[in-house]
Each structure stands twice: as C-alpha cells, then as structure tokens.
Amino acid sequence: MNSARSTRADWLLFVLLGFFWGSSYLFIKIAVDAGIQPFTVVSGRLLVGFVLLAAVVAIAREALPREPRMYGHLVVMGVFSVFLPFMLITFAEQSVDSSLAAVLTGAVPLFTIPFAAMLLPAERVTVNSLLGIAIGLVGVAIVVGFDPSQLGSNELVAELALIGASASYALGGVYARRNVHGLRPMIPALFQVGFAFVMAAIPAALLERPWEGGFAPEALLAVVWLGLFGSGMAYLVFFRLLRSWGATRTSLVAYLLPIWGIGLGALVLAEPIDARLLIGTALVIAGIGLVNMRRGSLRPWGRRTTPVAPTEG
Secondary structure: OHHHHHHHHHHHHHHHHHHHHHHHHHHHHHHHHOOOOHHHHHHHHHHHHHHHHHHHHHHHOOOOOOOHHHHHHHHHHHHHHHHHHHHHHHHHOOOOOHHHHHHHHOOHHHHHHHHHHHHOOOOOOOHHHHHHHHHHHHHHHHHHOOOHHHOOOHHHHHHHHHHHHHHHHHHHHHHHHHHOOOOOOHHHHHHHHHHHHHHHHHHHHHHHOHHHOOOOHHHHHHHHHHHHHHHHHHHHHHHHHHHHHOHHHHHHHHHHHHHHHHHHHHHHHOOOOOHHHHHHHHHHHHHHHHHHOOOOOEOOOOOEOOOOOOOOO
C-alpha cells in the first residue's frame, strides 16, 4: 500500500516537474512583454531561486566543495547551463512565441550526443542516436521554416538564439559529467545558479538600471514564479525523482516540456498552434526518444550509451 502511494506520488511529481520547467517559457514571455529587460528578468529569477536553494542546503547541512578548482568548474557550469541559455531564451522571447521557444530548446538531447562523443572518452555515437538527431533536426527545421524573406529578421535571430540555448545546455551538461564529481546534487545546483546570478546582475545594474522604472504586477509575478518554481522548486523535485527513479526514467520529463510549453502558450496567451508547429514538435520528441532509447541502442562497436537528461527552461 505504501509502495502504491509512493508510486502515485512520484508520478505526480514527474508531471509537476514537467509543468514547472515547461511553464517557464510562458512566464518569460509574460515578463518581457510587460517591459522587463532580459538581464533583469534573468537576474531576478536567479536571485529568488538562489535564496530558496541556499535555504535548503543550509537546512540540510550539505557539505561545500573544498577544492578551489571545483569552484572554477562550477563557474563554467553557471555560464553554459544557466546564464547563457537563460539569456538567449529571454532575449528570443521578445520576438517569438513561448510555444516555439519551448519546442526549440527542447532539442537539447540532440546536441548532447555529439558533444558527449567529442568530450567524453567512453561515449560513442550509436545508430539510434544518429537517426534520432537526424529526425529531431528535421523537426527543428520545420518549426523554424524555410522562408528566405526572414533572413536577417528579428524572428530568425531569435530562433537561432533558441537553438544556441539548446547547444549551450547540452555543452554544460557534458562538461558537468566530465569535470564535476563527488558532490551532492544540490551543491552544483546552488553554485551554478549563484554564479549565474552574479553574471546577470552586473549588466542588469549597469545597462538596464531596473530600479529606475516600475513593474507591472504580472511582470513581478512572472519573475517570482520563474525563480521559485522554474528554478528552485524544480530542482528539489528533480533530485527527489532522481533518488526514487534514477536518471534514465527521470530524463523522460524531456517529452513533457514542449507539450506544456505549447499548451500553456495557447491557453494563457492565445498563441496559435499550426500544423508546422505540431509536426515539428512531434519529430523533435521522436528524435529525443531515439536518442534516449536504451534497448537495442548498440554502438557500432557493441557498447551502450547513457541516457540524456533534460534541462530546465
């Protein structure tokens, strides 16, 4: 009976994690449409997330890293896993719908495979991975479209920024697998969010000077939501599922992010859902499925690859 209740609780947390990360695209769009500048949005959400994570780490009395070199690795993770993708996504959503942002940044596993093959000696590209990458990239191309008149437009620049955010997430994840070992999971989360906050707060103060203007209530709510749920609470749920399910099963949350992103964008902001978006999303999700497939995912030399974990929005 207790096992059944635990299983139901884990599934609820799984759906909740997808909602937290998938809803981030909606609230980024709300914040930027309300006039908050990108560095201010990112620094605001990271401040809220950092405070929550720091409180949890302090209450749990988690041990901090002792090696100075480890802090250097955590700075790099802060750049590629948090600061750079958060900035690119927030910048992009000034010009494109939140649903499109959710789909394009959901392609992270497609970029993880080639980075892992280049940087992790034990990793090799499998037939499944190659097919998954090809199918997923076709989906990305369909979502972006092939209109030559868009060359140089704000929309195309935003779409390229979203693809860059996916690549950055992928590189950050591979870097962490190569260089960050022996730490409790909450510690990298805390420090990469903290370092990224500093990176965003300095240009926000120098360039945007957020204290000089007022903020609409919905904008403040969006930033608080992003920090409290999109970053802070999402990490806590993610690590709880890792303990219960392990990395392979938990990584399946990647399938939920584009679905939540599209659904919430349509429901709250009345963003259009057309055939191109649906077909492209289906192909991206199919590509992620092939990349993460373990059964039959033999390398050309007969060895298996590890599943690819998702990232937050």
